[in-house]
Amino acid sequence: MSRTQPDRTAIAPELKRIERRLMLKGALSLGGLSMLSGCALDDEPSIERALSIMSRFTDKMQAFLFSRHKLAREFDISQITQPFPFNAYYDEDEIRTVDPAHWCLELGGLIMDRRPWSLSQFRTLPQKRQITRHICVEGWSAIGDWSGVPLSIFLQRIGADLKAKYVNFRCFDDYSTSIDMETALHPQTILTLDYGNAALPPAYGAPMKVRIPTKLGYKNPKYLASIEVTNHFPGGYWEDQGYDWFGGS
Numbered sequence: 001m002s003r004t005q006p007d008r009t010a011i012a013p014e015l016k017r018i019e020r021r022l023m024l025k026g027a028l029s030l031g032g033l034s035m036l037s038g039c040a041l042d043d044e045p046s047i048e049r050a051l052s053i054m055s056r057f058t059d060k061m062q063a064f065l066f067s068r069h070k071l072a073r074e075f076d077i078s079q080i081t082q083p084f085p086f087n088a089y090y091d092e093d094e095i096r097t098v099d100p101a102h103w104c105l106e107l108g109g110l111i112m113d114r115r116p117w118s119l120s121q122f123r124t125l126p127q128k129r130q131i132t133r134h135i136c137v138e139g140w141s142a143i144g145d146w147s148g149v150p151l152s153i154f155l156q157r158i159g160a161d162l163k164a165k166y167v168n169f170r171c172f173d174d175y176s177t178s179i180d181m182e183t184a185l186h187p188q189t190i191l192t193l194d195y196g197n198a199a200l201p202p203a204y205g206a207p208m209k210v211r212i213p214t215k216l217g218y219k220n221p222k223y224l225a226s227i228e229v230t231n232h233f234p235g236g237y238w239e240d241q242g243y244d245w246f247g248g249s
């Protein structure tokens with residue numbers, strides 16, 4: 001790979017932005033990125049390519065290190081953050097709501113029984129509570145109190161293909177995210193119906209949010225509309241804009 005030193009002046013601002021991104025990840029210099037990815041980094045597409053190679057590498061490492069049997073830390077009631085913060089890709093006054101009595105979770109993909117599920121049906125399944133820490137990549141974290149149906153129980157109940165690679169979540173606020181099957185089957189991954197002792201409020205994703213304490217905030221979809229089990233890589237709202245897909249916390 002012998003080459004002359006590329007002219008970087010034309011893409012200087014882009015390089016600055018990328019160097020900042022690398023530093024934030026506490027990771028590499030541009031030289032390191034160039035070496036590991038085997039990309040010259042002499043134009044914007046090659047930089048994007050290098051970053052996406054690194055990101056896929058990080059995803060693979062995280063998936064390799066992840067264990068369904070390693071639990072996220074749980075906390076005491078007294079440690080719950082009051083009030084628990086709201087976050088979304090829009091402001092709190094733009095929250096979308098639905099009538100919980102008419103809401104149904106749609107099912108698709110590699111599932112035997114794809115009939116939609118109502119909230120009252122979910123209430124008949126076993127519920128689990130967790131007081132865990134939510135970590136947002138924007139630089140804050142908070143401890144919350146969520147309860148609901150373990151996703152693994154639900155996936156078994158509907159006859160999902162548990163050997164499939166991905167579970168994809170779509171939300172009625174046009175958000176989406178997807179996870180690996182190993183995380184979907186993790187005992188602390190729950191279809192959340194309640195926050196504290198009451199039904200999940202609109203700010204936190206009513207009527208259903210997927211709480212995944214082993215993953216960063218953006219991989220915890222609120223306002224859930226559908227679940228799809230698939231072998232085709234689904235991506236997600238933030239993931240498609242460059243956030244790591246695995247997104248472990």
Ligand SMILES: Nc1nc2c(c(=O)[nH]1)N[C@H]1C(S)=C(S)[C@@H](COP(=O)(O)O)O[C@H]1N2
Binds near residue numbers: 090171173203218222
């Ligand atoms: N449907 C939907 N889910 C979402 C988001 C969103 O914008 N829409 N934002 C994500 C991000 S980045 C964070 S930090 C958490 C915030 O959840 P909270 O409002 O309960 O704190 O929701 C995640 N899930």
Ligand SMILES: [Mo]
Binds near residue numbers: 087217218
């Ligand atoms: Mo977030």
